[in-house]
Amino acid sequence: MKTEAMIDRFTETGQAVLLAETIGREFLIEKNELPEGAERGDYLALELEGDVVLSIELDQEKTIERKSAVQSKLAKLRERSSGSRFKKR
Structure with a gap:
């Protein structure tokens, strides 16, 4: 079966935590098993x-x-944010 996953984080023990959202699974993979540059x-x-x-x-x-x-989402959020509503004294 083929699926996609995102590299969520790396553990202190040198493993990568992969999240496969479409199937609701998490995989622990040795960092050296990942494609180069991942x-x-x-x-x-x-x-x-x-x-x-x-x-x-x-x-x-x-x-x-x-x-x-x-x-893109971050840029839109920054555009909407006009600063604090509170006045500085």
Whole structure:
């Protein structure tokens, strides 16, 4: 089965925590098993067999798309924020 996952964080023991939202699963993968250059927030294409991750590929297109969407939302929030309603003395 194929699914996508995001690198949520890295543990102190050198593992990556992958969140596969579409199937509601979390996977712990050794950091050295990730594609070269993969970092927190990147999206991956996973090939699964049951609970076993058979292959991992970096999904650069999805990563760029999601990071762009986040930047766009942050920019909109900054535009709306005109500062504090309270006056300084």
